[in-house]
Amino acid sequence: MKRGPILTHAATLALSLVFLFPFVWLLMSALKPNEFLKQWPPVWVFPPTLEHVLGLFEPDSPFQFIQFLCNTLYVCAFTVTGHVLASAMVAYGFAHVKWPGRDLLFYAMLATMMVPAQTMMIPVFLLFRKLGWINTFWPLTIPALFGNPFFIFMLRQFFLTVPRDLLDAARVDGHGEIAVWWRVVMPLSVPALAVVGLFSFLGAWNDFINPLIYLLDETRYTLSLGLAMFQGQYEVQYGRLMAASALMTCPIVVLFFFTQRQFIEGIKMTGIKG
Amino acid sequence: MTRRQRRDLLLGLFFVSPYLIGFIGFMVLPMLASFCFSFTEYDIFNPPTWTGLDNFARLGQDRLFWTSLWNTAFYTVLSVPLGMSVAFLLALLLSRKLVARPVFRTIFFLPSIVPLVAAAVLWVWVFNSQYGYLNWALQPLCDLVSLIPGLSVSPPNWLQSPTWAKPALVLMSVWGIGGTMVLYLAALGDVPKTLYEVADLDGASALRKVRHVTIPMISPILFFTLVMGLIAALQVFTQAYIMTKGGQPGVSTLFYCLYLFQNAFEYFRLGYASAMAWILFANIGVITAIVFKVTGRFIYYEGGGAE
Numbered sequence: 093m094k095r096g097p098i099l100t101h102a103a104t105l106a107l108s109l110v111f112l113f114p115f116v117w118l119l120m121s122a123l124k125p126n127e128f129l130k131q132w133p134p135v136w137v138f139p140p141t142l143e144h145v146l147g148l149f150e151p152d153s154p155f156q157f158i159q160f161l162c163n164t165l166y167v168c169a170f171t172v173t174g175h176v177l178a179s180a181m182v183a184y185g186f187a188h189v190k191w192p193g194r195d196l197l198f199y200a201m202l203a204t205m206m207v208p209a210q211t212m213m214i215p216v217f218l219l220f221r222k223l224g225w226i227n228t229f230w231p232l233t234i235p236a237l238f239g240n241p242f243f244i245f246m247l248r249q250f251f252l253t254v255p256r257d258l259l260d261a262a263r264v265d266g267h268g269e270i271a272v273w274w275r276v277v278m279p280l281s282v283p284a285l286a287v288v289g290l291f292s293f294l295g296a297w298n299d300f301i302n303p304l305i306y307l308l309d310e311t312r313y314t315l316s317l318g319l320a321m322f323q324g325q326y327e328v329q330y331g332r333l334m335a336a337s338a339l340m341t342c343p344i345v346v347l348f349f350f351t352q353r354q355f356i357e358g359i360k361m362t363g364i365k366g
Numbered sequence: 367m368t369r370r371q372r373r374d375l376l377l378g379l380f381f382v383s384p385y386l387i388g389f390i391g392f393m394v395l396p397m398l399a400s401f402c403f404s405f406t407e408y409d410i411f412n413p414p415t416w417t418g419l420d421n422f423a424r425l426g427q428d429r430l431f432w433t434s435l436w437n438t439a440f441y442t443v444l445s446v447p448l449g450m451s452v453a454f455l456l457a458l459l460l461s462r463k464l465v466a467r468p469v470f471r472t473i474f475f476l477p478s479i480v481p482l483v484a485a486a487v488l489w490v491w492v493f494n495s496q497y498g499y500l501n502w503a504l505q506p507l508c509d510l511v512s513l514i515p516g517l518s519v520s521p522p523n524w525l526q527s528p529t530w531a532k533p534a535l536v537l538m539s540v541w542g543i544g545g546t547m548v549l550y551l552a553a554l555g556d557v558p559k560t561l562y563e564v565a566d567l568d569g570a571s572a573l574r575k576v577r578h579v580t581i582p583m584i585s586p587i588l589f590f591t592l593v594m595g596l597i598a599a600l601q602v603f604t605q606a607y608i609m610t611k612g613g614q615p616g617v618s619t620l621f622y623c624l625y626l627f628q629n630a631f632e633y634f635r636l637g638y639a640s641a642m643a644w645i646l647f648a649n650i651g652v653i654t655a656i657v658f659k660v661t662g663r664f665i666y667y668e669g670g671g672a673e
Contacts, residue, residue, distance in 0.1 A: 097463065104459045108473045114541065115476070117499055118488050133502050178384040185381025191374045197382065197389075204393055208601055208650060210626055210643040214636050215399035216392060218410075238388025269377055298481040300604045305631060316483040320608050323487050330491055337484040344479050352472075355479075359548045 118341070121334035129331055144335035154325060155336045159311060160318040167232045167314060168296040174236030175243055175292040176285055182239045183247035184273040188259060198248075201241050209301075217305060231306040232299070232314075236292070243288045246361050250284035251277055287358040290351055297344065315340045403640035410634050421641035431642070433617050434625040440532055441621065442599040445539040450591060453543040457550035458576070471551070478544030486608040489538045493524035493609075500524070525610055528618040535605050535619065546591050553584040585665045593657055597650055603627065622646060 121129065123140040148157040185191075186198050220231045254277055262272045278285070303317040313321065319336050348355060367375075379386065404421055408414035425431045456474050460467060477485070492498045501521035508519045522530040557580060565575045581588070603623040606613060612628065613620030626646070630639035 100459060100462050101464065104464060104470050107456065107459070108470050111477060111541065112473050113499070114488055114492055117492060121491060130497050132497060133505075134497065134499055182382045182385040185378050189374065189378045189381055191378025192371070193375075194378055194382075197386070201385065201389070204389070206597060206650060206654060207393070207397070208597070208643070208646055210601070210623060211400055211647045212393060212396035213400075213643065214403065214630055214640055215396035217630075218399075218636075219396075235388065235392060237384060238392065239385045241385075244385060269381075273381070294479065298483070300483050300607075301627075304607075316481060319483050319487055323490070323608055324611070330497075333487055334491060337487045340484045341480050344481065345476065348476065348479055355475075356548055356552075359545050360552050 118334055118338055121330060122338045124331060126331055144329075144331040145339070147332050148336055148339065153332075155318055155322040155332065156310075156313075157336065157339055160313050160315045163229070163312055164297060164314040164316075167229055168293050170229070170233040171236040171296040172289050172292045174233065175240055176289050178237050178239035179243035179288060180247055180278060180281070180285060181273070182244045183251055184277060186244065186248045187251035188254075188272075188277070189269060201244065205241050213305075220306065226306060227308045227312060228306075229312070232296070232302050236296075240292070243292065246358075247281070247284055247288060249361065250281055254280055283354070283357075286351075287354045287361065290347075290354050291358050293347075294344070400640040400643055403637050404644050405641075406637040408636040408640075410636060414637060417637070421638050422645075424638070425641060425645070430617060430620065430625060434620045434622045437532060437618065437620055438600060438602065438622040441536060441602055442596060444533070445536045446592065446595040446599050448536065449540050449543045449546065449595060450588070452540050453546035453591075454550055454588075456543075456547045457554055458580075460547075460551055461554045471548075474547055475544035478542045480542070482604045483608060485538070485542065486605050489534075489541075490525065490609050493534050495521070495523040495526060498524075526615055528615045531610055531615060531618045535602075535609070538605065539599075546595070549587055549591060550584065553587040554580065557583040582664075582666045586667060589657075589661055589665050592661070593654055596653055596657065600646065600650060600653075 120136070122144055123142070124135075124138055125141045125143070128135050128138045147153055148155050186194060216231075220226065223230075225231050259272050259276060262276050263269075267275065298316060299314070300316045300320065303314045304320070307313055307317055310318075310321075319333075319340060322336060323333055403414060405416060405418055406414035407417050407420070460471055460474070464470060480488075492500050495501055501524075504521040508521055511517055511519050524530050524534040561579050561583070562575060565579055570578070601623050602621050606619045606621050606624050607627075610619040613624055622642070623646070626639050626642045629635045629642065
């Protein structure tokens, strides 16, 4: 082996350890008995314990894992369904229906991606307050029904790759536009729809500011909000915190290992998460 | 308008109707509303009262406003270039012939999908000056430096120190650059091999090849990540809200969007917060325009032309 490749390998290995270490630390801290947790220098060998993890399932725990998980999954399921269906419908209107004003609205949509959410935050809050939706899940779920510019853009690009002839053949057979969209384009676009679903799920799972603004009652907290409130408590229990953090992260990591290809595709197609 | 055209218009509007409703109801109207609020005093409980440019004048004299602006600028200027550099370096390494390359790629990418709240909670513990592993790792280094006579250094207190709290958040942000790295990696794969072969024939060093072949060839994606990174960094919120309890120590991590949030939802100064939101919007617009203008001529588009 020449010197170059050895150096490359050494550098990559060293950097990967730096990136990996917080995960190791997270798992170790979640499994460390309390008396080892606050030792200096940190101890790397200890009898692992599940007390912190199990503590999150106790009825008096300030972090109600099961409850928060159910809330989060409810919001996620609603959001993913809404985002996928609405974005696909709109994307079809941008990709395969020719109508005056289409391109204008499309470019307007692209331009709005730059507007910071803070600009709309206060009036939208007042609107939801007026509707009596504070402390309900509606403010987190209903906006998904209007699609999302990133997803619409992504699906439009994908729909454009569906051959025109195919659509025209279906039209000649007497199918209306809705049938062409639903029966021809949608089944051919399952991979792209899966990417949208995945990113929508991640967005809803990770969202913090919306639950923070709209959810007041502890029984309605999502995992993000619950974890943040747990961390903000007067007396911080690091073992439990790390266990909660690990429990919130694990599903995402597992999801990643099953959907690596979609993850990479999605990032390449939209550049989000960058 | 012929019947056919009318039919197409209705059909198009039907398909985009979800977005159109959202666009008007959750974008255009709220933007107009917050624009109007920014000229009023509004505490949610009483109807807004018109105060003209009062909010903007008061912001000019608000010490915390300027502090939050400074903190955000500091964070943005450090975290965006640093994150891009690290992502670029990792992508370069991963584009080489490596044993177990997919494993390394996964390791570098994974942190970017960790929920931000979970990451923030974890890093509070990493940064803990008494029990965190970061200072445990830094201690030997500090001891080594302290051997030089007249010098005595100890690891910083990170989140408890007004000096080090912002750099700590920058450091944490670098951990999550996996998405950017994936973009760069994809772009590197698209650079034609022949360009490197030609450079080899000319006897170019590895560094010169990066400087004169790689960077120009992937400049569009560098530009894209720069713009997106700036926009995201200017809106930094969650980390500070969780890790430094709303801007501590002192006001050293009071970022712009944090102060905006406090004004809106803790002090119920909705008019004031709306003014801040519009200033943020204007800033993002101006900064993006400047970036477009300045970097525009350095970007190489293979098709020949910028759109």
